[in-house]
Amino acid sequence: MSFDPVPVLAQSDIVTLTFWTAVLASGMRLAVSTGVAAIGEMITERSGVLNLGLEGVMLAGGFAGFAASFESGSPWVGLLAGLLAGAFVGAGFALLVVYLRVDQVVAGLGLTLFAIAFTSFLNREIYGGGTSPPRAPKPGVVEIPVLKEIPLLGESLFSQNVVAYVAIGVVVVIAVALRRSYWTIVIDAVGETPSAADAAGHSVRLVRFAATVIGSALGGLAGALLIVGQLGFFNSNITAGRGWIALALVIFGRWRPGLIVAGALLFGVLDALQFRFQTLDSAVPFEFLIALPFVVTLLALTIGSRSAAAPSALTIPFVRATED
Amino acid sequence: MTTIDARPATPTRGLSHATRARITTVLTPVASVMAALLVGAVLIAFAGENPVDIYRTMFSEALFTRSGWRETLLQATPLALIAVGLGLGFRAGVWNIGAEGQLIVGAVLSIAVIGSVNDAPGIVLIPLGLVLGAVGGALWASIAGYLAVRHGVNTVISTLLLVFIAEPLLNWAVRSPLKDPESFLPQSRVIGNATLPQMGFLDLHIGFLLVLIVVPVASYVLRRTRFGFLIRAHGGNRFAVYANETRESVMPMAMLVLGGSLAGIAGFIQLAGVQTRVGSGTAAGFGFTAIIVAILGRNDPVGVLIAAVALSAMLVGAEAAQRDSGLPVALVQSVQALVVIFVAAGDAVASRVSARRARRRSRAVLP
């Protein structure tokens, strides 16, 4: 799952502080992208729309982000392009499921399958899609002089690249905004009891459309963060299931930003850890370690799935009683 | 709820309800494929090729050559087998999008056992392989079934996560315990005596016969048996099934096991009929393409067979086009995914039109 360059370790390294400091730092990097995607999906789902096309949205954002930053030479343009691509794809998806009332599962799967194939096609056509793909410009690393020396947490919190800080900022702003905003009430009402929101004069479909576009914009941003902020190149199906993990994180996090971020961090650290363990000459086959994050995600789903936190109207299209 | 009773329903204008429904059932997929091909033409032009030439190459390769037909039917075999199972599941409202993983586990389990009893004759090994494939796929799918039934886990997500677990396990299996010691590549031994015999003038393996058995049987079950009734009822309103027919756990588990078995059988058939060994490319995306096949085939066994042949013809044609002009197969895969979206959109529009018509015909129901 991870693409971080990692030095080969010896067994004894596991107990050292440097090892854990590095694991946390790399876990943080891995958490950023899935976390942003999951927060976006949370907004979408709280309005009553399940976007199973998230993996596809991330791929679209990732490819757009790569292309834009490669062509312009600026990672920031890449992030913006990812955001816009996500919003664009999300708008198409929302049009289908909110206004045309297309089955959300089918539309989401269709979107993911389409994005996998289509980004792969574009990548081949434009960038050759070979084994040594062109590289996007790397964003600079921000190091906060003294703080980054703090043992264990210093490196993960105070020595990340610029885009990671942007992502963390985005998540924090959204989490805070959601706590206080009038719009949280509207979005939750639309996802929970759409008839009540309708009676209150809110357009259920417009709110859902907006929530889906916003959520997908964040999904696209997440894809761009992965490519531009972390990997630096694009390849066929490069998100490798991160969108699905983000979907699972929303359930595990019970549709609450705090828990979702915690879940993303946990997952990131686990992912970093398994990747570092792969380089150890341990008795456990490395393929098991690759599968581990997915096993953990599956188990985590058993915790969140039965909770009453799921929006009651999730996946149910809104039809006013007097219309067809 | 306030109800307004109307006069008796007026006679239907023109076509009957059933006929009209049947027409949309067939028309929507056909129109969707056309529309998707049209979009594909634009993409081909974008890639700097002439769409007419490319489509001509694709269709003449796939449909007008013997090898094209053979290849088309060979690819349609696993697609149809898997999609029949998935389609019945979708019909019941039980989502299973992890056939890729179920296929892998079915193939791995059958090579693991057959590899160790390799000297037995094919007449024993082939049925054994089919059973092992089914068991492997069913077991893998039943994990998602258990999680759904016991913990309420969404099967869309769980079946897919299981694919991401099955893939590394396959890689480990062919790298370590099942590895062919005489090969440098990570792949299993050849299937040996369990290799499927070939038949007919197209030299298809007998796995294709299985499709010709499974499709009518599934069709009969769906229409004429209690199980088929439960599938349709569960898809229409599962709570009514739980209140009147079976416990909550029965249908989700049954549909996942059924889909998993057929995917696992497809895994064995690919192994014993085409690939001869298990390697990292065993699944080859059939599990995912089968989702498209099921949806395009309206989750109906006969429709699935037609859709499987159509989609594999497209793929075979695309491979030919890639050889000829370097056009990526990914383009045709994009077109196929678009078909799914178009079918779903067409259904949504058609159902609204027919709901409006039904309301006009009968009565008004107010909240």
Added chain:
Amino acid sequence: MDSSPRLRSGAVTDASEHRVALRVRGVSRSFADVRALADVDLDIRYGEVLAVLGENGAGKTTLMRILSGLDQPTSGELYRGEERYAPRAPREAVEHGVALVQQHFALVPTMTAAENLLLFRAQRDRRTSREQAARDLRTLGADLGFDIDPGARVGDLSVGERQRLELLRALDADPEVLLLDEPTAVLTDAEADSLLEVIRRLVADSGRAVVLITHRLREVVTGADRVMVLRNGEVVSPAAAVGERDADQLAHEMVGAEVPAIARHNAARGEVLVSVDGLAASRLRHADFQVHRGEILGIAGVDGNGQVALESAMVGLLRPEQGRIVVHGKELGGVRPRERIADGVAYIPSDRHERAVVGPMRCDENLLLGRTRRRLRPDPGAAEVMAAWSVKGELDHPADSLSGGNAQKLVCARELRDDPRLVLACQPTRGLDPGAAGQLRQALLDFADAGGGVVWMSADLDELLEVADRIRVMFHGRLGEAIEPPFDRGSIGLAMAGVS
């Protein structure tokens, strides 16, 4: 209470004394080829409670929806004062000072009372904080003598409290015209009385116009100044002072002559069919009862007192935490649905759309639900059964195409078709028009006369008083003592409110 007795006496309700708040002129509403409202004229005046009386399906709700902007008339006009009034949405109605309290609560159960208030506030008030909304809710409540905790989750409030919150929320916009659609439908008699008192006070204090939609004569007599009767979408008798109307005549006008009186001769009570001992499951805390052959046991209670848990436990959808359900010597708790049906226990669920009908499947296939054989064969008797129950619909059309009443008839046709021993009928006539409701009641009575047993759960006490042999009241998950006829409406009503 400081409501004006002057108004209620009818002596001073001279039309000229009250200004007209809302004028309805020739309003009709058609759905497809059905007329839900035909040519309604009505003047709604300040300072009075106007009751619109009618059965289910009479067009009351359609009228409310049009007045509040939820629906638009096919023809006809509305005037607010001298101005033309044609709201396209509830928000526009509120801007014109018209607010609606809906029959089905428009509240979000997962949010707090204050957040629900905020949700309904107009654009300019959106900056109001939750704290401000909470303060406003308290002030509004204090004015009316309600005590609602603004921080409480609406889902945790009782039905009565939710109804009060709905009223407060409507009043938050300070409307001149307040429309109340069956506000007492889910309340106990006592709760209903206190709500009516509050409404009277509202009118007396502020001179608002209130329209009270109801099918309960009692409320018209105690709570309204004038009354209009609707039947089949038509005005049967135009608005007139309540004091001048005769209750029996109102009842006759409301129901019409089309509903035959229910006929029943009491069969002798036979052997015990079902015996429930100390049953507890989820919100059902304790239930003990027996039903004999030929008997109708009425279980009265306001919604939300554990009825759904009781019905679910009895059909095996909810595993009993304690106690037993024994039918004919056989334990039924947690049994498979097919076994329950084979044992002769039929089930008419309170939520027929969820539990009894598969909407997209054909009507004839819906007749097979729970009765399928291993191989499906065409059902030669299906058409006959549909005709016998006068289900208006086509055999090969999806059940979705049926109206509520016809869908319920289809369910009853299926459930009573294979001669069950016991029928569990939960709110069987809810939402049905008088004709269908009457047909259903008669069918269940005939079934009991033929020796079957019926457990009849209903929130409609009047219905149970008419059909039940014995009544037991359900309150807070517990079943009260059996009440034998002759029934005393007052004491049963009190028991439904928890006063024993």
